[in-house]
Amino acid sequence: MDHMILVSGKWKVEKTKWLFEVDNDRGSIIVATNDDTRFEDSVKIIFEDYGVDFAENDLELRYLFPKQNLHNQSINIPPVKIGNDRQFHAFLGVCKVENVRLCVEFKLKKIAGEGAGEDQKQPIHGDDSLCIGDTSEDMFSCPQV
Template sequence: MDHMILVSGKWKVEKTKWLFEVDNDQGSIIVSANDDTRFEDFVKIIFEDYGVDFAENDLELRYLFPKQNLHNQSINTPPMKIGNDRQFHAFLGVCKVENVRLCVEFKLKKIVGEGAGEDQKQPIHGDDSLSEDEEDTDEEGDRFDYCDDSDGATSDDENFTT
């Protein structure tokens, strides 16, 4: 079994650099896994070891690819996401040759909207829509776009349906 350090917190981007802000309350844990470990089982272990309720929270697992392996990539390449068995086993392969920290981000699940015939997710903390009189008060740094283009455009600027 290989041991991995997992750190709880949130990803942020400052200019072109990705930073991970550690949640000091949750902190770090060490977990064992190997090639026989299934991603689903690994996720259950994380919820159990952190003492977080999986019914109320979603989990995002991300890591920064080792810098020496990113020499052909842009400096602002976002952290690698682990969301299935294939990605998890690729991460395990990287861990065999490099010491890589796995970053864990817990997010409150969104509830299913009532009266809707399909699974529509809505935020727990109320209505996020803005009326015409309300102003969007997001400050710089509160959110960021993963897909900024080098020309300053965002992924919202392009019409991919044409």
């Protein structure tokens, strides 16, 4: 049995860095996983363990790719999104060799037609090469792509 460390909060972009601001009220949880754990089951567990209503909220799961794994690459990597079983199992594979936190962001579901035309893409800035994460602080950052 393996374990995932989940941290609730919100991603922000400031200048050329991705920042994850921890929600101190919700904080962190640990969830048991194994090779048979399905993404959909994990999503249900996350909603349940955080006590968040899935009917009113969407869930985004992202993590900072360990910079040690990028030693020969000079590309900027924004937080990696998990949205299906394949991506979830890739994350679990990374967790087996690295101590990686899964960042959980709850967002209120939008009403049909609300927010139409909003573009959430960010412009490319800077030449920073690697994500920065400090597990001892309430915020950690990644260069924006």
